[in-house]
Amino acid sequence: xxxxxxxxxxxxxxxxxxxxxxxxxxxxxxxxxxxxxxxxxxxxxxxxxxxxxxxxxxxxxxxxxxxxxxxxxxxxxxxxxxxxxxxxxxxxxxxxxxxxxxxxxxxxxxxxxxxxxxxxxxxxxxxxxxxxxxxxxxxxxxxxxxxxxxxxxxxxxxxxxxxxxxxxxxxxxxxxxxxxxxxxxxxxxxxxxxxxxxxxxxxxxxxxxxxxxxxxxxxxxxxxxxxxxxxxxxxxxxxxxxxxxxxxxxxxxxxxxxxxxxxxxxxxxxxx
Numbered sequence: 001x002x003x004x005x006x007x008x009x010x011x012x013x014x015x016x017x018x019x020x021x022x023x024x025x026x027x028x029x030x031x032x033x034x035x036x037x038x039x040x041x042x043x044x045x046x047x048x049x050x051x052x053x054x055x056x057x058x059x060x061x062x063x064x065x066x067x068x069x070x071x072x073x074x075x076x077x078x079x080x081x082x083x084x085x086x087x088x089x090x091x092x093x094x095x096x097x098x099x100x101x102x103x104x105x106x107x108x109x110x111x112x113x114x115x116x117x118x119x120x121x122x123x124x125x126x127x128x129x130x131x132x133x134x135x136x137x138x139x140x141x142x143x144x145x146x147x148x149x150x151x152x153x154x155x156x157x158x159x160x161x162x163x164x165x166x167x168x169x170x171x172x173x174x175x176x177x178x179x180x181x182x183x184x185x186x187x188x189x190x191x192x193x194x195x196x197x198x199x200x201x202x203x204x205x206x207x208x209x210x211x212x213x214x215x216x217x218x219x220x221x222x223x224x225x226x227x228x229x230x231x232x233x234x235x236x237x238x239x240x241x242x243x244x245x246x247x248x249x250x251x252x253x254x255x256x257x258x259x260x261x262x263x264x265x266x267x268x269x270x271x272x
Contacts, residue, residue, distance in 0.1 A: 084187060084189070084200045084221070084223060084226070086171060086175060086185060086187070086202070088226040089171045089202075089221060089226045089227065089228065090169075090171045090172045090175070091226070092225060092226040092227050093169065093170070093171060093172070093227065094122055094169075096117060096227075096250045096251055097116070097117050097119055097251050098114070098115060098116055098117060098250070098251055098252055098253075098254055099113070099114070099115040099117070099248065099249070099250060100112075100113070100114050100115075100248070100249040100250075100252050100254075101113045101114075101245050101246075101247065101248050101249070102245075102246045102247045103131065103242040103243075103244065103245050103246060104242060104243050104244045104246055105131055105132060105242050105243055106242070106243045107132065108243075109131060109132030109133075110131075110132075111129065111130055111131030111132060111242070112128075112129075112130050112131075113127065113128065113129045113130075113131075113162070114126075114127065114128040114254055114255075114258055115127045115128075115162070116254055116259070122166075122169060123166070124138075124161065124162065124166060125140060126138060126139055126140070126259045127162045128258050128259060129162055131242070133147060133148050133149050134146070134147060134148075135148070136162070137259055137261040138159055138160060138161075138162060138259075139159065139259055139261075140159050141157070141158075141159070142155055142156065142157055142158070142159075143155070143156045143158065143159060143160040144261040146261075146264070146267070150268070151264060151266060151267045151268065152267060152268045152270065153263050153264070153267045153268070153269045153270070154270050154272055155269065155270070155271050155272065156271075156272045157271070170228075171228075174204060177206075178204060178206060181206045181207075181209060181212075182206075182207065182209075183204065183205055183206035183207065183215075184203075184204075184205045185202065185203070185204055185205075186202075186203045186205075187200055187201060187202045187203065187221075188200075188201055189201070189223065192220070195229070198223065199220050199221060199222060199223060199229065200220070200221040200222075200223050201218060201219070201220060201221075202218070202219040202220075202221055202228075203216075203217075203218050204216070204217045204218070204219070213235070213236075214235050215233075215235055215236050216233075216234040216235035216236070217231060217232070217233050217234065217236070218231070218232050218234060219231050225250075227248070227250055228245075228248055229247070229248060230244070230245055230246055230247055230248060231244060231245040231248075232244045232245075
């Protein structure tokens with residue numbers, strides 16, 4: 001064990017077993033751990049500051065998790081499950097080449113989305129989104145919008161992103177967005193009966209500010225792959241993304257010809 005690991009293990013143990021009624025005493029222990037962590041790995045500190053703002057996820061619990069995640073410190077309690085940090089999901093999502101998702105919108109319509117990602121840059125290159133009355137097919141050259149009820153096709157001679165947030169980099173963008181809006185990111189583990197295993201719950205909250213209403217989103221993350229399993233918007237609204245992403249698959253083969261849009265017979269075509 002390195003000197004750094006020994007130092008962090010000591011700080012983690014001190015916090016874990018501290019029973020002093022004096023809150024300032026606990027604060028001093030926590031600050032020691034955070035300051036030592038910052039000196040060893042300054043680039044890690046920003047995301048952890050977001051997490052540590054939480055009124056629920058206090059240093060008293062999170063400090064041991066930090067030590068385990070960043071420095072692989074062996075804890076006294078051998079039954080503790082593998083620790084989790086948001087950085088792990090960010091890194092895992094950088095290696096994906098495709099995403100397949102089933103979604104539910106605010107009108108309870110069901111939808112399906114496919115995204116193809118450039119392996120060199122992590123940017124989305126193609127996408128297919130079939131949600132309720134609207135089908136969207138995005139390619140590097142054109143983006144097609146097909147309104148089934150009107151048999152109308154709108155065509156734009158450019159790639160129009162599926163949303164303001166990159167699906168492939170959602171967690172990375174989310175952390176920055178939460179930090180900019182003084183929000184909180186909390187996580188904990190719990191056993192999920194429907195999946196028959198313990199998973200990570202990531203809770204994102206951003207308070208209301210200016211013209212923006214408060215936002216609250218919950219993700220379930222697989223502790224083995226570190227990738228999101230699904231997502232549910234608790235406090236947001238129509239026009240701000242789907243209500244829920246009910247399932248997610250990664251690096252799955254994209255059906256041949258999925259992005260080859262053909263104008264339906266008799267459809268009105270509008271170029272923009």
